[in-house]
Structures are given as structure tokens and as C-alpha cells.
Amino acid sequence: MIELCNVSITAGQFSLQQISFKVHQGDYGVLMGQTGRGKTTILESICGLRNVVSGEIFVRDQNITDWSPGDREIGYVPQDLALFPTLSVQAHLEFALKLRKWPSKDIALRVSKLSKTLGIGHLLKRSISGLSGGERQRVALGRALSFRPSVLLLDEPFSALDESTRTEMHVLLRAVTESTGVTTLHVTHSNEEAEALANRRFILQDGVVSEAVQAV
Secondary structure, three states, X not given: OEEEEEEEEEEOOEEEEEEXXXXXXXXXXXXXXXXXXXXXXXXXXXXXXXXXXXXXXXXXXXXXXXXXXXXXXXXXXXXXXXXOOOOEHHXXXXXXXHHOOOOHHHHHHHHHHHXXXXXXXXXXXXXXXXXXXXXXXXXXHHHHHOOOOOEEEEXXXXXXXXXXXXXXXXXXXXXXXXXXXXXXXXXXXXXHHHXXXXXXXXXXXXXXXXXXXXXX
């Protein structure tokens, strides 16, 4: 569950005031709206990368407004993916697990299972620089899901992909989120993407987030 209650955010000259909406446990929410209106700012506030001026943010019914990013246990895929060019695919999938001091045996089992689910098991020893756009997306998604977060945030993750690869990723993402039950909030400009993935659609317009008619 993700809930924002009267959240106000300031970023330089830009601000959002009294933002409120809720993505229920296990739902796939899509947040849409024109460029530059604050969609990414909202995601950054939820995962703790941007402080809020006022209001409260809840995840799993816990008030996380003042928690550090690492304590929020949220999986996040930014628009630029933020992959590390010097790390292998395997190292990306291990990254969050090592930070959390998982036992080596558990890390190996988790990486093996997750890489097979995402179809990147054959790429584990490869560096990021040699991967295609779709392969990079899978790695970024794997890193975000590696530690089994209850909440996943995605910021236009497929905007740079060609149409066939986007469709492939939609199918994969839907299967993964449904199988894990992770509550998801996904920023996109694509109506096609929203229709393929969302069961709740939110629109940010004129500084207000409202829920659109539920996608079928």
C-alpha cells in the first residue's frame, strides 16, 4: 500500500501542494500527466530522495515520511535506470542483498531464481555496456526487486525502447508483479502502457492527483 496524505513538496521554484492519493496493497497504479508537472518528484518523495515540506507518506500502513531511503525498503527504477557501468549483471542483482547482509547462500539462490524469471540468466557475467536496451531494463527491474520489496516505483522505464521490446517488457512486468504481489506505482505518458498494466490510473493535472476511471 502507498498513500500520500496532503503532501507538499518544493523543488527549487517548483512546488506541489496538498497531494493525496492511495494505491491499495497489490494494485498496479499508473500516474500520468504532462511533462514537468511533478510526477517524478512524487516518486522521489515516496522513496525518500526528496524531502516533503508537509503532509505524510504511508507504505504498508507505516508512516515513513521521515525515514531514510534505505529504511523504506522500496524498489525504484528511475528513468535513466542508474545502472553501474563497472558492475556485471550478477553484481547488480546482488547489490541490494549485500547491503542488507544476506547470507552468501541466500544471495546465490535469489540471484539464480530472479535472473531466470527475468530471462537474463545467460547474461550474469556480462557488463552493462554490452547489453541492449531491453536487457538493461530487465537488469534494473531485477535490482529493484532483488530484496523482495513490498512497493515498486517505476519512472517511465520503457520510454527509450522500440515498440516490440516495450510490448515484451509489458508482458514480463505484468507477470512479475502479479506473481510477487508487489504494490506498484508507474509513471508513464503512454495510454497503451497504462491499459496493458494498470488496474488503477491516476492523473496529475494542475497540481492535483485524481483517480481516473479504473482500467479494465
